[in-house]
Amino acid sequence: MANAETRDAVSLDEGIEFFDVIIVGAGISGIGSAYHLAHASAPRSFVILESMAGFGGTWRTHRYPGVRSDSDLYTFGYRFKPWTNAPIASSAEIQKYLSEVIEENQLDEHIRYQHQVVSAAWSSVDNTWTLTVSRSDTNETITLRTNFLWMCQGYYQHERGYVPEWNDMDTFTGEIVHPQTWPEDLDLSNKRVVVIGSGATAATLIPAIADQCEHVTMLQRSPTYFFSRENKNEVADMLRELEIPEEWIHEIVRRKLLSDLRLLTDFSREYPEEV
Numbered sequence: 001m002a003n004a005e006t007r008d009a010v011s012l013d014e015g016i017e018f019f020d021v022i023i024v025g026a027g028i029s030g031i032g033s034a035y036h037l038a039h040a041s042a043p044r045s046f047v048i049l050e051s052m053a054g055f056g057g058t059w060r061t062h063r064y065p066g067v068r069s070d071s072d073l074y075t076f077g078y079r080f081k082p083w084t085n086a087p088i089a090s091s092a093e094i095q096k097y098l099s100e101v102i103e104e105n106q107l108d109e110h111i112r113y114q115h116q117v118v119s120a121a122w123s124s125v126d127n128t129w130t131l132t133v134s135r136s137d138t139n140e141t142i143t144l145r146t147n148f149l150w151m152c153q154g155y156y157q158h159e160r161g162y163v164p165e166w167n168d169m170d171t172f173t174g175e176i177v178h179p180q181t182w183p184e185d186l187d188l189s190n191k192r193v194v195v196i197g198s199g200a201t202a203a204t205l206i207p208a209i210a211d212q213c214e215h216v217t218m219l220q221r222s223p224t225y226f227f228s229r230e231n232k233n234e235v236a237d238m239l240r241e242l243e244i245p246e247e248w249i250h251e252i253v254r255r256k257l258l259s260d261l262r263l264l265t266d267f268s269r270e271y272p273e274e275v
Contacts, residue, residue, distance in 0.1 A: 027057020066208025070200035
């Protein structure tokens, strides 16, 4: 449960709300930040500003076929919230996980949806950020102030993903699709498809559409390396058979995976050719 000492926002004389902390973005980072503020020993007023109509960030906007995490949820998820499903999770599973964190910690009262930050100005005189915020739900612009601006908006431009410009693109008779704006009614049957890229998006997209197309080609600038393995964690499964509490399983598996990653990173530096 959230800290009962969480402070309320302060309304300044000129009618501008003030918060100790303003978080931008209600994705996995913003929700995690809010949790820690709610449970901090020193009470602080805070709010999450989210431009969209709901939480989730990347996991709300990315709806291309096969969208899933590209790393395990024991480490991608939160330390404080045990992950109990398969390590690699679908977008729907991640959104359910986030909704549980919001509900269990009463964070919904701190989230303001359809609030987009237009500008932020810092004053060294009074150590305060002044934010201009556009509300798409009421079509008005408001002003908020804070001492600490916590940017958790991620690195995606959700409205429109980057599309490079090539010569004669306008003469191409096929369809050009970006994963961030994937049409729900896109028909790939009997189509020859080129997927540009070889990262996490391509790796999840291609298996999901391969059986729909006549042929799929991955066009890559440089190779990406993957571990191919079953979507399960043997240590977690073994501990569950021993009826170990999920909180313990989550912490044990999380620590082991982080340790394995550190060892792999060190090994990659020392023996790059072998890796």
